[in-house]
Amino acid sequence: MSPTEMALGQAYFWICATLALTGAIITVSAKNPIRGAMGLLLMILTIAGLFLALHAQFLAAIQLIVYAGAIVVLFLFVIMLLGPSSTSPHDGRGRLPRYVGAGLFAGAGVAAMSLIVRNAPQAPKLVAGVGNDFGSVDAFGRILFSHGLVPFELSSALLMVAIIGAVAVARGRHKDDPKTPASPTSEGHE
Amino acid sequence: MIPVEYYVALSAILFTVGGVGFLVRRNVLVALMSIEVMLNAVNLALVAFNRSHTDAHTGQVFAFFLIAAEAAEVAVGLAIVLSLFRVRRTVRSDEADLLKN
């Protein structure tokens, strides 16, 4: 590994890290949900990049396809669907519990990180090299269909259930449905 | 090469930012998105650790399934948000307090 590759690798990592961080912060703090979605997209792409750096090619691909392709798009659909009302007016109601919760969470996170750093061996130990088969599609495929067969099938079932659930919940009410007792969600008129 | 600890530190930071976001924002969509951020952070940590123990792909396989679960979760989450919107005309989470005492 020549020093330049080292430097390139370092730079690559730092760029991706900062980009991921900004994406996360945008997602969290953006007023307009669309801008938030875009931040999310940015973060997902950079994490895919990091995957590549960590020899997880298959995962980087999956990340791009599933996350960027499907989930972020789904978010955009819903945001578009809800239209202007999806942006929440900013008023101070109920501020205190949220900030207390957030503050504590942040504190806990920082404390955890400080513990990790305290125990981390001083010099960052370099990572041994790895064969290029590591993290490739066929290695992944071999594992998926030998050890991970059961979880694989289960996750497919999970996805199927999720779809049906989403459809059922989001579908709303139609005239020929059996009359349930006076539920508030009667004839959703858009 | 980049020591694994950096990746783990990055995923910790991302995780914290996602958590703070989830707790602070009252918009349900943003909450869902911050969950996404947290889960991605976890994926990153998994892959990073797997990178340092290269004798098996467990970390990555785990991340893979995590992505699958995440997809399902988002689908259902958004469906709920839609029906919530139909009922309350808003996505503000603190208006949906039917369960009030």
Add this chain to the structure above:
Amino acid sequence: MAAKTSTPAPTPSPLRPAWVGPAFTALVALIALVAFSQLGGRPAGSSPTGYSAATALVGSMLPALAAAVVAGLIPASHGWRVRVPIGLMAGLFALFISRMWPGADAVIPEGEPPPESTTLLSWLVGLPLAGAIAILFMPRQAPRLLKATTLIVMLGTLAAALPLLSVDMGRGYHFNQDVVWIERFGIHYHVAIDGISLWLVLLTTVSTPIAAYASFGSIKTRIKDWCFALLMLQAGMIGAFIALDLFLFYVFWELMLIPMYLMIGVWGGANRIKSAIKFFLYTMAGSVMMLVAILYIAYTYGKLTGSPSFDYFELQRVLHTRDVQVWLWAGFAISFFIKVPMFPVHTWLPDAHTEAPTGGSMILAAVMLKMGTYGYLRFCMGLFPEASAEFAATLAGVAVLGGIIYGALCAWRQDDVKRLVAYSSVAHLGYVMLGLFAQTQASTEGAVLQMINHGISTGALFLLVGVIYDRRHTRQLDDFGGLAKPMPVFATMFIIATLASVGLPGTNGFVGEFMIIMGTFVSNRLGHVNGVQAVGAAIGVILGALYMLTAVQKMFFGPITREENKRVPDINARELVAVAPLIIAIFVIGLFPNLLLSQMRDAVSRTLGDVSARVESSPGPRYYQGPTKLLKRSASAPPQLAAPAPAPAAEEN
């Protein structure tokens, strides 16, 4: 047999199943068979050979004779339906006395006493339980069938309880049955009976049918649930008296609560829900503390010997340090004091009594209050003798001041008859507790006897108050006045019951109170204050006369002020049959207390002997400091079931 009451019988709803008629007659035949098999002579299996034919003949002739005389005595107007049951009752009593008469040549069966059937006690608990379950399957539309079955089951239990008398209760435990129930925690289904619990079981089996029979007159709605509750209650009470495994005792202790809570809650008076909940919560709070204490002892026993056990005799061997023992004793004692009820925690009793229906409040007063006193004698004094000795003096003060005098003063102020009788029960049980705290032979025997007496006299009082309540639907003393004129028989019965509860010599109340007061004065346990406490108890005798006679005068004497009181019908057949055995028992125990005392004397001396032995071995205020250790198993304990887990070599001292 369910006698047809003179008031119009509740019109059975039209769709009464056809087969009820014949079933009813079959059941009547069954009870006749059971009764006569008793009357015939000695039940099989326990006839000691030494019994000469003449005495056997007299033994069986006497009850028939008594039955005929008593049946003849009843005025003809009541018809044969009343005279037969009362005659039968008198016959049973005569049989009871002739069997029990401590004749000069006490007939000691030679050789090995007849083998005691180990399953008898399970029969006593099982019969009501089976009855309760059978009731569930019976149609709700046939009240007469339900009532008949309940009575038959209860009378069957009474008949099953009679053989208990045939065994001479020495110092030990009889009819011992020990079956492993939950292996892992060392919980056994261990039941046995000794001189003390014998009489309480008999009191239960006698007073429950009476309460049931009297209550069928006044309970008109949901008879099926009423019968179910009654039978469950009886099973719970009998079980609690015979259980010798702390876990089993706790199960029956709780089982008892629920039916009584239902009785007060469903069939009660005006604000019945409030007082039912109050009753339930008070007792529940107490029993929770007891549960904690039970678990802790079992745990320490487990630590000492490897495998935990809930057996009473095993847990008696554990010698705790002082502080631990005081806390454990407090856990048990508070739960029993709430049940008794002792002074500070007694306020649930008047509410429970005023709201409970007649049958319910009769059983509550007659048997359930004795659970507290029996529990204290058996478990507090049995398991923690040093702690109960240490606190005896202060608690005796509470019993005298808070119970006897305070209870009497409150009773004097009440204008509701049931509340008055409830407070009088607080006073009477103050006596019983004083007897238990004095821990001398006479006072403890007096206390156990007073438990039975209170059950009889207060049971009779509640029954009679129920009679007047059914007629006038009011319990306020001011609404009555000059009742002696329209209801002479009722007035006589009420006055006899009042005199018994006031403790007139010749009735049962006096014997108990006399022995307790005498025992208190000579008690070492109470130190130098035993004189004061005995005088306090004697003052209770005056106050007792005061409030009871005031009530009697307000109800019976003086001119008839209210119009309704003029036409009140006198006591009817059902109530007469119900109250007759209690009135007979008042005089029988009053004149022949030795019938009961001779059986309980050795058991009481054994209990006191154990207590004083333990107190002598670790005397003084700081009594035992060392680590908890295990003592030898007490001599009079029944043989231990082959301990499944090998008892590791725990050092014995």
Add this chain to the structure above:
Amino acid sequence: MKDLLALFPPADFSLIGFILAMPLIGAFVNGVFGKRLGKDAVRLMALTAIGLSFVAAVVTFIVLDHQVDLSRSEVTEAGVTHVKYGHVRLSWLAWEWMRISGPRDASVPIELKFSVDALNGVMMLIVTGVGFLIHVYASSYMDKDKAYWRFFAYLNLFIFSMLLLILGDNLPVLFVGWEGVGLCSYLLIGFWYTKLPNAAAGKKAFIANRVGDFGLLVGMFLLVYYTGALDWQGLEAAAGSLVNTSDAHQVHLWPLGGGQFQGPLAILQPKTPWTITAATAVGLALFLGCTGKSAQIPLYVWLPDAMAGPTPVSALIHAATMVTAGIYLICRLSFIFVLSPATMMVIAFTGALTALLAATIALVQNDIKKVLAYSTVSQLGFMFLGVGSGAFVAGFFHVFTHAFFKACLFLGAGSVIHAMHARVHDDERSQDMRNMGGLRKYMPLTYATFAAATLAIIGFPLTAGFFSKDEILFKALVGHPVHPQAAKLAARNFPVFAIPSWVGPTVYAIGVAAAILTAFYMVRCLILTFFGDFKGWTVGRPSMLAKHEHAHHDDEHGDDDDDHHHEEDLSQPGYPPHESPRLMTIPLIILGTASLFAGFLNPGFLKGLLHWHDIPLDHWLEPVFETATAAIELPKEEALHSKEMMSTVGAFMAFAIGAGAAYWVYIKEKGKPARELIQKVPGLYQLVLDKWRVDELYDRTVINGADALSETAASVDQGIIDLVLARLSALLVAALGTLLRVFQNGVVHVYAAIMVVGMAGLGWFFVAPHAQAEVKAERAGDYVIEAAPGLGYTYRWYPDAAGKPQTETFGAATQIKVNVEEGKTKVVRLEIKNAFGLTGSKDFTLTRPKAPPKPTQLQLGQNAVPSGERTN
């Protein structure tokens, strides 16, 4: 006699069972069947029951007399040979009643045992004899009453309980009779229960008696504690332990029970604790019982009100039998009362004061039954005076004579009231002496017997009352009870209470004053009722319509609900009051003659004159009171004689003055001076008329006090205890509920925030290091300390906290064994490091006490049992 003794051997004399059973059967049959049997059957049953038991009593008396003769023995002391009789006792055991525990855990059996000896032999005769006469009288007096059967059931039950009281061989059986008699008086006083005052009077009687029974109960458990016995022989044998002088034997009054006042109360601790001897305590307790039953000073209020019952009841219960129960108890336990001169003095004084008080009230009463009631109270006062000053025979003799003449007086009054009832139906006015007068002409027989009895009661010479009252006054003047071991105790300079010498004369003076008043009011009563002209209604031929209306009225006479029937207008002339029927006058005649001649049984000073030395009563009772009379110190022989003459003269003068004054006021001046006196001193007159307002005093102090106490008790019960335990806890739970509801506000974020807080807490817990360990003490002083396990924990032990650790690095050793010598302490430190590298430490101090000293004999309280120490 031989076969009689064979049938009823003295040891198992079952004839007593017969005497007791007859009245019980009578009561049971009348009580249960009475209503259906009809009047004459009830009368027959009642009379035969009492008659048979009287006959049996006489037979028992004869057998007893025979046994006494057998036990005759000649005793020659200091040259004088006189006859001594043994204390014969015919006893019968029914069955063992119960068993109580005496001192030193001995068990004292209480048997239903009855015995007849000289004392209760006589009493038995009185009860059944006079009882029978009164039954005969009542059978005609009450025959118009509807509840005829109930009356005789109660009367028979009363005779049964009275016999139970007399014949009992131990205190509990006496107590059964004692309360049984109280119950019957409650039932009989409240016989006409439809009128509230009667019921109230009955209740008052029962509760007053109950207060007395409290005293008896206290006396009983004191006796059991000190003597360990309750039957007469046992008590007599163990009476010595009542006067034992050791401190344990004293009854500690202050500080109560003999303890010590510790801490702040120490100031209450007197220098020497106030103690009284057991004998005094027992004596006073039993005397309280006697005052309750025999209506003496503190508890006499119930007797005058008891006149609300029918007159034969007053005659039987409140004259002849029940009220004398107190005297019988003192006579029976004379050997105990004599042991404490203080009690004797208290009894004497109470008796004298009661006699005087009651006499003063009787002076002004207008109701004939009230006069007789107060005269009973005052005569009882005399009896207690006699018994209190040691003259047990005299006191008992007065009981004997009083039974006769007081019963005769009451029955006489009854027949007068019976006559008045013919036209005056209101109870109040028919008993008022002002409406009577001049009945001498119309009711000669009643007048004669009433006069005879009056002569006896006022102490006309040679009548029964004269001898018995004279004997009492003489012995009161002379008798001086002394502590039996006075000499021995004085030697050990133990303070012994001796009765001051002035007590005798003062008591005598009070007695004489009471005697004068007695004479006055009895003669006044006699004159007002029988002399002068009839003031009830104008006597003459009743007009036709009055006769018809009179006839109709007769049949429903005495009906219970007689409040609605009309009042006869007395202005119309009516038949003169007719003499009572034969069934009522016969008992009167018998009792009248008896009250005149009963005196000769114990003629006091005549003994010297007629030298009747073995006069039955005196010698008859001598063995019973042997121990008691020994303790009474009498002046020398010749002084005795002169004193006796002086007291007899005094008694005679008392009679003369009283009777003369009454004669002068009511016959000579026709009551004018009485009226003048009343005008002169109206306030005092009203006060005395209201019975010195003692009832009101009791109401205000005792009854209102108890009322207030129970008021506070009830309010405390509802207000504080119920409030605190039930309602307050309910309130608490409700408040807690509302507090927690704030968190359930439905907002997702808030829930999330709470979750985060929880997570942070958990995190902290897992991260923070916890040093925990358990100390287990093994044998011989070595201790094992075992550290609690934790996530990734490593341990380091410091056997001695100050010193250096056992191992440098954090090892996996979770246990350490340390040995500590006796009496030393050692501090062991444990240090742990957890997965996150955080360390924590904890010190354990191990102290081993010196070998515990051998458990000493701790004395629980001072009240050791009499004979030597006992372990607690």
